[in-house]
Amino acid sequence: MTFLNCDMGESYGLYRMGDDEALMPLISAANVACGFHASDFNHIPKTVRLAKKHGVKVGAHPSLPDLQGFGRREMTMPRDELANCLIYQIGALKGFLDAEGMPLNHIKPHGALYGMAARMEDVAHAVCDAADIYDLPIMGMIETCHEKVYTARGHVFIAEYYADLYYNGQGKLLITREHDPVDPQDAAERAVRAVREGVTKSVDGNDIPVRADAICVHSDTPNAVEVARAVRDAVAPYLEAA
Numbered sequence: 001m002t003f004l005n006c007d008m009g010e011s012y013g014l015y016r017m018g019d020d021e022a023l024m025p026l027i028s029a030a031n032v033a034c035g036f037h038a039s040d041f042n043h044i045p046k047t048v049r050l051a052k053k054h055g056v057k058v059g060a061h062p063s064l065p066d067l068q069g070f071g072r073r074e075m076t077m078p079r080d081e082l083a084n085c086l087i088y089q090i091g092a093l094k095g096f097l098d099a100e101g102m103p104l105n106h107i108k109p110h111g112a113l114y115g116m117a118a119r120m121e122d123v124a125h126a127v128c129d130a131a132d133i134y135d136l137p138i139m140g141m142i143e144t145c146h147e148k149v150y151t152a153r154g155h156v157f158i159a160e161y162y163a164d165l166y167y168n169g170q171g172k173l174l175i176t177r178e179h180d181p182v183d184p185q186d187a188a189e190r191a192v193r194a195v196r197e198g199v200t201k202s203v204d205g206n207d208i209p210v211r212a213d214a215i216c217v218h219s220d221t222p223n224a225v226e227v228a229r230a231v232r233d234a235v236a237p238y239l240e241a242a
Helices: 020-026 043-053 079-099 111-119 121-134 145-152 184-197 224-234
Strands: 003-008 029-033 057-061 104-107 138-140 157-162 199-201 207-209 214-218
Touching: 003 020, 003 224, 020 043, 020 224, 029 043, 029 104, 043 057, 043 079, 057 079, 079 104, 079 121, 104 121, 104 138, 111 121, 111 138, 111 145, 121 138, 121 145, 138 145, 145 157, 157 184, 184 199, 184 214, 184 224, 214 224
Parallel strands: 003 029, 003 214, 029 057, 057 104, 138 157, 157 214
Antiparallel strands: 199 207
16 A cells, blocks of 8 residues: 655745645645745644645655755755754644644655765764654655665655656656656556556666655645646555545
8 A cells, every 4th residue: 555645835934835725635644844945833834734624644844954945955964963953843843733633644854855865874864863753754765775774773664656756767866956847647657657566667768666655746846736636546546545
């Protein structure tokens, strides 16, 4: 079984990002921005209440402290400082969840932090240092430091597949500062293969191994609602209940 999740709650102040109202009913879990790449102390509780309304689980989506760059620029930070950065963000979200009587479900690093933790063991350990405090599963990609370090540290590892991103021949995600629209039907077909066969086609045209404990759609993909709906409908037989 798998579940559909979305990186969301990424508006900030008067700036709006993504159609959370339309996306939330389509997903099982929301990865909620914690304020360092997007969101703030008004948008976090709004997103939490929206998730509660639709019975959606909430995970923390902490990032490097890069609000202007939307968390998609790499930074060099010592392990202890990075762990503190993550504990701070996750704690902020947990406070708003506590106020609504909701549990924190998982942790998923955002953007550049996610990519760094995939290939740098010290960064992956910093993520675990924060996760130790909250004793939560961590999302990541197979055959990377995510899987190696998180599992070695005793955390439940949730393997992610990205329906609205493409993979290179080495199984790495191709991430741009801004996401382009994707073909919903193509995304749906690739998601079904990921769930049923454990593979996806890379931009090189070759099948590469993936695992889809969770399927992710980004709220800042321009046609995210259409993509999420198409993917949900296509993988419906394999979805866990929310």
